[in-house]
Amino acid sequence: MKLVLLSGGSGKRLWPLSNNARSKQFLKVLENEKGTLESMVQRVWGQLDRVGLVDSSVIATSKSQLDMIRSQISSEVEVIMEPTRRDTFPAIALAASYIYSVKKTSLDEVVAILPVDPYVHEDFFEKIKDLENVVRESDADIVLMGVQPTYPSSKYGYIVPKEKSERNYLQVSRFTEKPSEEQAHALIEEGALWNCGLFAFKLSYLINILEEKGLPTRYEELLKQYDKMPNISFDYEVVEKTEKIAVFPYEGNWKDLGTWNTLTEEMDTSLIGKGIISEECENTHLINELDIPITVLGLSNVIVAASPDGILVSDKGTSHRIKEIVGEFDNRPMYEERRWGWYRVLDHTKIEEDHEVLTKRIGVKAGCNLSYQYHYHRSEVWTIIKGEGVFAHEDKLKVVRPGDVLQIKVGERHGLKAVTDLEMIEVQSGTQLIEEDIVRVYMKWDEVEDHCYSLTNRKDKISII
Structure with a gap:
């Protein structure tokens, strides 16, 4: 079967x-x-x-x-x-x-x-x-x-x-x-x-x-x-x-754990993330994915959920209505998991009618890599804040560590492999900041290395010292 x-x-x-x-x-x-x-x-x-x-x-x-x-x-x-x-x-x-x-x-x-x-x-x-x-x-x-x-x-x-x-x-x-x-x-x-x-x-x-x-x-x-x-x-x-x-x-x-009411019935903890639920609260759950604390005082039979996409405070008995209430929201997802790790949108601002700035915090798991790619409509600045990796830029490789600032102009090929768990702040700037503005040249890091080494006649693969 x-x-x-x-x-x-x-x-x-x-x-x-x-x-x-x-x-x-x-x-x-x-x-x-x-x-x-x-x-x-x-x-x-x-x-x-x-x-x-x-x-x-x-x-x-x-x-x-x-x-x-x-x-x-x-x-x-x-x-x-x-x-x-x-x-x-x-x-x-x-x-x-x-x-x-x-x-x-x-x-x-x-x-x-x-x-x-x-x-x-x-x-x-x-x-x-x-x-x-x-x-x-x-x-x-x-x-x-x-x-x-x-x-x-x-x-x-x-x-x-x-x-x-x-x-x-x-x-x-x-x-x-x-x-x-x-x-x-x-x-x-x-x-x-x-x-x-x-x-x-x-x-x-x-x-x-x-x-x-x-x-x-x-x-x-x-x-x-x-x-x-x-x-x-x-x-x-x-x-x-x-x-x-x-x-x-x-x-x-x-x-079917399809509502906050049914889901929280099967949760073994009433608090996930930063926050406090006061003692007099009964059957109240707090799930907080933000970096700021949330405090719930004197509220029973309530679900409080917070993420970069928004904040919900609801009586559990009416939580099933959330789909119809937020049905008109059509914002881009503010948090996603990917095959290589995750990203969280920190800020999205329109500077002018045809110019936007998007700031992300990106985590890349050790041994994983972002594809070797380029963009038609945006430039990027990457600031490494945690971990070590190898940065590919315009067919050249270099080791990157916390504090390194990497500038990528429109049309420039770039990619990254994490040697250890790596985090960085990415600031995108351009006319169209959409996921579709990605042209992938290579998905696998071995292909990126082979391409770069073939152009420089190097045979020894770069490593973290």
Whole structure:
């Protein structure tokens, strides 16, 4: 069985910590068995590893989340990247075409799809292993996993089965999406299960659907036509049109940590970052990513979250409304994790109508490097404040240490490798300060060194003394 983990999200539900580049699954707020903080995606990947499913798993995601995934999990994780962000049907279709034409997987193989961030115990993933047999035994085109509800929630979709059965799966009668609590109570009485977004099918089923729609089944060809595919969910495009659907009940714990209220229920600490929560506060959480302290006095059932993107102070019961409240915010992400480290925007100022200045604090992990690149619309000044590295500038290399100031003019090629963990302040100045104004010459540092040495006839590689 192949497992496809879908990593998406607009980054609004846990604002201000989440943004378009750092969706909720990447927030490091959950404590693991070692006592360190990890993200939802790190937690899930670790669980998959422990139950032996990592080698058969791939992650389907957008370009904006690729660096975050490689930074938090592994640079070796197999990723299927959408060329443009779309809904779940095109994403799952692309994953199926990859498994079929690139991995050369048999059409009889079972493929399971699930979100990358469910909050579950390891037995949930052990249960996934049984899905393959259910798909084959049930003769259903799609088999969903349904969670036994613990209370009448209006936040989840419900799967209503037909009659009860002696088998370990049930035929599906209908679906109900996010009912009222009164309706949810009636659905539970009817034997309905929560739809946790996990389902499985034979690879042949989806490949046949692509052929029927006149869409390519070869991965490279589908990539070229991706922006022309219907921007629609898999539920609407496939599930609702499928007649033979079964559900596989799961009676263990499952939770979607999609709001500040549900997320803080699973946090082992009430304070992350600089700050104080006074003793009389009850069920109050403070998460502070800023360098200034925050104090919470006399407030109970409150979430206070602060990041470079903004500050949230909310009663937990209404925190689910944050997505609609901040939906009009369209500012650039102020913090991002990348494959090489991270950056935080310190200041962004428009000096004149056609001239901007952007200041970042950048951290590069030891052994990692920024690409060898140049820009059309901006110059940069780098000030090294921590660590040691090698700076490539206009095909020449030099060692850099704290206190060094490096000036890069428009159009000049430049790159950096960190020998130890390195931090610097970058000041960009120009007419367009956008991430798209990057022309990458080389991504790998070995290529940068080989290029520079070939021009200077040097054979000895530079090293820190």
